[in-house]
């Protein structure tokens with residue numbers, strides 16, 4: 343069963359159409375929702391949580407209708423909002439325990455679950471300190487922990503890498519992947535950066551100006567391009583020249599040569615070229631597109 347089924351969803355604010363006749367379905371797993379700022383990502387999440395009635399159209403989340411079953415949806419779905427919303431005088435532990443209690447967990451279970459999720463997101467001793475003194479990375483982790491504390495089946499993460507430095511971004515992306523794989527929780531994660539979603543998502547939905555551009559498995563965007571990627575330790579130029587002389591279509595791409603595959607003999611030509619020139623072959627594999635190239 344799809345976790346999201348969206349049909350003809352339109353949301354108009356005075357003077358702005360935030361979403362226009364959006365239709366797509368999402369299967370379980372980690373799904374990226376990508377679009378430039380203002381594309382309509384946050385609006386879509388509010389609608390899917392049953393918090394904002396759309397102008398027209400329908401949607402189901404985990405089989406529940408957004409129009410009539412918002413409470414059931416929010417019981418089963420965790421939400422990490424984009425903006426900072428953490429009370430500065432309260433510790434992460436107090437905050438996450440409180441939200442677990444609000445979700446209906448008894449006191450002891452709430453304390454245990456909060457300790458577990460804070461450990462999973464990588465907050466240790468600092469979880470007892472007031473959150474006002476936290477770095478952006480720590481705040482993002484608390485926001486993720488509170489989204490997970492009631493053991494949801496699906497989480498909506500709105501721009502979780504916003505404001506993070508490259509290391510914090512990598513850590514957050516790895517955490518998101520773990521939520522999907524180790525914890526088995528489906529994820530809808532938004533970003534305006536296509537490249538980072540490619541690394542952690544099974545599927546990517548792209549919206550632009552509230553309209554659907556594409557909804558596909560990451561593998562469909564990045565499928566083999568029909569070329570071969572060749573890397574040698576030294577002598578890339580020599581090898582390129584030799585292959586070109588033999589009529590092989592080849593071009594340099596950074597430290598690689600990209601060779602157009604024209605039948606089995608292309609492999610033989612590369613092998614013979616490497617051997618005859620006495621080069622060390624590091625890599626010979628199918629070239630793949632990156633999602634960004636497809637949309638450039």
Ligand SMILES: Nc1ncnc2c1ncn2[C@@H]1O[C@H](COP(=O)(O)OP(=O)(O)OP(=O)(O)O)[C@@H](O)[C@H]1O
Pocket residue numbers: 355356358359360377378379380381382383384385386424501
């Ligand atoms: N409550 C509102 N009233 C009027 N316009 C709104 C409202 N909420 C969103 N919009 C408009 O709808 C469009 C989509 O906004 P939305 O916040 O969903 O985009 P987004 O893709 O999440 O971007 P960002 O990452 O910058 O938040 C924007 O043009 C925004 O100005």
